[in-house]
Amino acid sequence: MLTTDLEQVQIWRAERDRIAAAEPAEKAASLAGRAQATRRRVVQMIMTAGQGHVGGDMSVTDILTTLFYGTLRIDPGDLPEGRDRFILSKGHCAAALYATLASCGYFSPKELDTFMAEGSALNGHPNRVKVPGVETNTGPLGHGLPVAVGQAIGAQLSGSAARVFVVVGDGELQEGSNWEALMAAAHFGLKNLTLVVDRNRLQQGARTEDTNALDPLDARLSAFGCEVRSVDGHDHLALMAAYAPSTTGRPVAVIANTIKGKGISFMEDRVEWHHKVPTDEQAGQALLELAGDGATA
Numbered sequence: 565m566l567t568t569d570l571e572q573v574q575i576w577r578a579e580r581d582r583i584a585a586a587e588p589a590e591k592a593a594s595l596a597g598r599a600q601a602t603r604r605r606v607v608q609m610i611m612t613a614g615q616g617h618v619g620g621d622m623s624v625t626d627i628l629t630t631l632f633y634g635t636l637r638i639d640p641g642d643l644p645e646g647r648d649r650f651i652l653s654k655g656h657c658a659a660a661l662y663a664t665l666a667s668c669g670y671f672s673p674k675e676l677d678t679f680m681a682e683g684s685a686l687n688g689h690p691n692r693v694k695v696p697g698v699e700t701n702t703g704p705l706g707h708g709l710p711v712a713v714g715q716a717i718g719a720q721l722s723g724s725a726a727r728v729f730v731v732v733g734d735g736e737l738q739e740g741s742n743w744e745a746l747m748a749a750a751h752f753g754l755k756n757l758t759l760v761v762d763r764n765r766l767q768q769g770a771r772t773e774d775t776n777a778l779d780p781l782d783a784r785l786s787a788f789g790c791e792v793r794s795v796d797g798h799d800h801l802a803l804m805a806a807y808a809p810s811t812t813g814r815p816v817a818v819i820a821n822t823i824k825g826k827g828i829s830f831m832e833d834r835v836e837w838h839h840k841v842p843t844d845e846q847a848g849q850a851l852l853e854l855a856g857d858g859a860t861a
């Protein structure tokens with residue numbers, strides 16, 4: 565099990581507090597800078613490992629950044645039972661999660677250089693007994709939401725104020741287990757559950773709508789009992805607003821409309837970048853394009 569990096573936790577706490585106190589424009593700029601730094605780190609990790617899922621990492625980064633820097637009631641240096649829970653159900657995007665967790669100090673950012681290396685804790689899919697901040701193992705699609713429902717029921721039964729957030733891929737929603745879980749979430753009135761769909765409209769080998777169409781996704785989620793909010797999944801302030809607690813007593817479903825490969829021009833909305841690895845030249849261009857927004861890695 566990796567251990568907490570308390571120095572990095574202090575850096576994260578200061579940044580989180582600064583973002584919380586900032587005016588909207590500065591808040592948005594800080595989150596954008598942080599997200600770009602995470603994207604650059606992910607590209608470096610994938611180049612070192614020679615493998616990874618770059619497209620989905622890029623689409624989910626703004627979702628992760630807004631959760632860990634502006635929403636979740638968590639602190640890597642202090643993990644009470646009543647903390648909020650986060651599950652990345654689309655576990656193939658572990659690199660984006662690891663880069664985010666390391667920036668919060670769950671473990672040393674230096675560990676990121678070992679991504680997918682033999683003996684590393686940072687496997688291709690997140691493992692809760694190896695990586696602090698990982699609340700359940702994911703990778704086989706269709707399991708994170710059912711586990712999140714169980715965690716939300718647990719919090720509800722124990723009278724805890726903890727909220728449970730889970731991010732699923734849109735292709736992942738083709739797994740029937742998600743819909744069974746949503747039925748239970750509505751049945752048990754899990755207002756403490758927030759599902760975020762990374763709606764990038766691509767899955768492994770094709771577009772979602774050509775494979776097994778999800779639309780009208782908002783109407784379907786609503787029919788399954790969710791309070792649905794559809795936002796630009798790269799608009800940090802819109803995402804943070806969408807994470808607000810349920811106003812209806814029902815579970816919240818945020819459809820985060822994203823672009824797979826976001827931020828790297830030749831990857832954006834291109835199916836082949838699901839898990840293709842850039843050449844050195846392509847990685848150089850990617851890092852240049854991601855250098856904006858004034859953040860340092």
Ligand SMILES: Cc1ncc(C[n+]2csc(CCOP(=O)(O)OP(=O)(O)O)c2C)c(N)n1
Nearest residue numbers: 620656703704705733734735736766767768
């Ligand atoms: C049960 C299961 N089937 C197949 C896979 C292989 N797989 C990994 S990622 C992926 C596509 C996922 O698409 P989506 O959920 O849209 O993710 P994103 O576009 O965000 O990468 C597939 C089929 C898996 N991990 N688990």
Ligand SMILES: [Mg+2]
Nearest residue numbers: 734735766767
């Ligand atoms: Mg997808």
